[in-house]
Amino acid sequence: MKQEITVALAGNPNSGKTSLFNALTGLNHKVSNFPGTTVDKKVGYCKLTSEIKAQIIDLPGTYSLYPKSTDELVTYDILRNKAETDFPDLVLFIADASNLKRNLLLLTQVADLGVPVILALNMVDLAERKGIFYDMDVLSETLNIPVVSINARNKKGIDQIKKLIANQSLHKKNTYLSLDNIDTKLLDEICEITDKKNAYAALQYAINVSSFATNRAKQVNAVFEKHNFKSKNFQENEILKRYHLIDEAVRAGKKERISSNTSRVGNCLVFKHFVFSVSSNFFVERIPYAVGRAWV
Amino acid sequence: MKLSKLAYNQVAQVKAIQGEELSLKLFEMGVLPGEEVELENIAPFGDPIAIRVGEYKMCLRLSDAECVEVTVIK
Ligand SMILES: Nc1nc2c(ncn2[C@@H]2O[C@H](COP(=O)(O)OP(=O)(O)OP(=O)(O)O)[C@@H](O)[C@H]2O)c(=O)[nH]1
Ligand SMILES: [Mg+2]
Numbered sequence: 001m002k003q004e005i006t007v008a009l010a011g012n013p014n015s016g017k018t019s020l021f022n023a024l025t026g027l028n029h030k031v032s033n034f035p036g037t038t039v040d041k042k043v044g045y046c047k048l049t050s051e052i053k054a055q056i057i058d059l060p061g062t063y064s065l066y067p068k069s070t071d072e073l074v075t076y077d078i079l080r081n082k083a084e085t086d087f088p089d090l091v092l093f094i095a096d097a098s099n100l101k102r103n104l105l106l107l108t109q110v111a112d113l114g115v116p117v118i119l120a121l122n123m124v125d126l127a128e129r130k131g132i133f134y135d136m137d138v139l140s141e142t143l144n145i146p147v148v149s150i151n152a153r154n155k156k157g158i159d160q161i162k163k164l165i166a167n168q169s170l171h172k173k174n175t176y177l178s179l180d181n182i183d184t185k186l187l188d189e190i191c192e193i194t195d196k197k198n199a200y201a202a203l204q205y206a207i208n209v210s211s212f213a214t215n216r217a218k219q220v221n222a223v224f225e226k227h228n229f230k231s232k233n234f235q236e237n238e239i240l241k242r243y244h245l246i247d248e249a250v251r252a253g254k255k256e257r258i259s260s261n262t263s264r265v266g267n268c269l270v271f272k273h274f275v276f277s278v279s280s281n282f283f284v285e286r287i288p289y290a291v292g293r294a295w296v
Numbered sequence: 297m298k299l300s301k302l303a304y305n306q307v308a309q310v311k312a313i314q315g316e317e318l319s320l321k322l323f324e325m326g327v328l329p330g331e332e333v334e335l336e337n338i339a340p341f342g343d344p345i346a347i348r349v350g351e352y353k354m355c356l357r358l359s360d361a362e363c364v365e366v367t368v369i370k
Contacts, residue, residue, distance in 0.1 A: 063324055063325065064324045066320075066324075068321075098351075098352065099351070099352040101326055101350065102325060102326040102352065105324065105326075130351065132351065232316045232317075232320060235320055236316075236319065236320055236323060239320070239323040239324055240323065240328065243323075243326070243328055
């Protein structure tokens with residue numbers, strides 16, 4: 001058993017990673033409602049038990065393992081290079097429960113890199129206001145990873161997270177995407193060029209470098225061409241397959257919650273009002289984001 | 297019909313997305329074939345637009361919305 005566990009906090013932009021980082025480490029990094037606040041990785045420490053402590057790394061948020069900007073690249077550097085000293089023992093993945101499907105796309109990609117993942121389901125309050133309730137046990141079972149519900153802003157569920165991080169017997173690697181339909185010769189060659197054992201990590205890395213003008217890219221592209229491998233087709237297929245699996249897990253994990261003391265009509269009115277206010281808020285918040293970051 | 301032409305209170309289903317880069321990008325964001333979409337809001341001057349996809353909302357440039365083929369279902 002390790003006395004110091006390196007934990008990377010990963011997740012989509014604005015899912016509450018820095019809030020959780022602050023709650024775990026007692027530090028006070030900048031939290032904001034503007035996605036992309038954290039652009040560099042930050043490190044802090046957290047005492048889990050009298051013997052075990054954790055080194056916590058706060059990473060910038062991203063939507064997928066195929067980065068479109070340099071701060072997104074930081075995330076991958078540490079997650080895909082096992083030789084690096086700060087390669088995490090564990091990824092603590094923070095997902096926005098009000099938008100679970102899209103958040104889980106990255107979770108399944110990160111897990112497939114060959115690192116154990118635990119899921120902290122955040123923003124549960126926002127999901128519940130939208131009428132979405134999840135059963136943590138069912139999610140945990142369908143995703144095959146430990147799941148805890150938290151509120152990073154109000155520091156709820158933090159002790160449970162610490163217990164899960166300390167309990168190393170629960171940390172296990174998981175594979176979501178099967179590469180059975182990919183030519184094994186191609187995978188072997190890509191693993192060799194990229195010097196990686198995990199085939200998905202190798203392929204993902206190769207696809208990312210293939211668009212640069214480097215010698216490594218030339219090598220990669222030569223192998224892709226030789227095996228008639230179309231990276232865009234692979235990626236599209238990958239995303240669709242992942243969402244297929246996620247759809248099932250999310251559907252299974254949803255709980256029906258019928259309110260007993262409010263009438264149906266009342267619920268409806270409240271709900272409508274909420275939708276209106278959320279969409280107008282959303283709009284103000286997300287426009288700079290959509291223009292400035294997501295579509296570059 | 298194109299997603300950019302969707303009116304308020306119309307519910308549509310994504311059929312296809314034109315362009316390799318864009319479809320990959322939108323797939324990642326959860327805009328997938330079969331997914332339900334609805335127009336939520338239009339920015340001043342008409343661009344970008346906010347849409348609901350499944351149970352969440354996102355913004356889209358009008359030029360990108362033009363590449364998304366949808367079928368109105370409601
Ligand atoms: N309602 C609610 N808000 C939360 C919760 N957790 C965090 N927030 C808020 O969500 C916003 C984003 O939180 P951050 O911790 O900055 O998110 P982040 O993932 O670090 O964001 P980036 O670094 O920009 O990717 C802040 O305004 C937080 O106060 C929660 O459980 N419920
Ligand atoms: Mg942050």
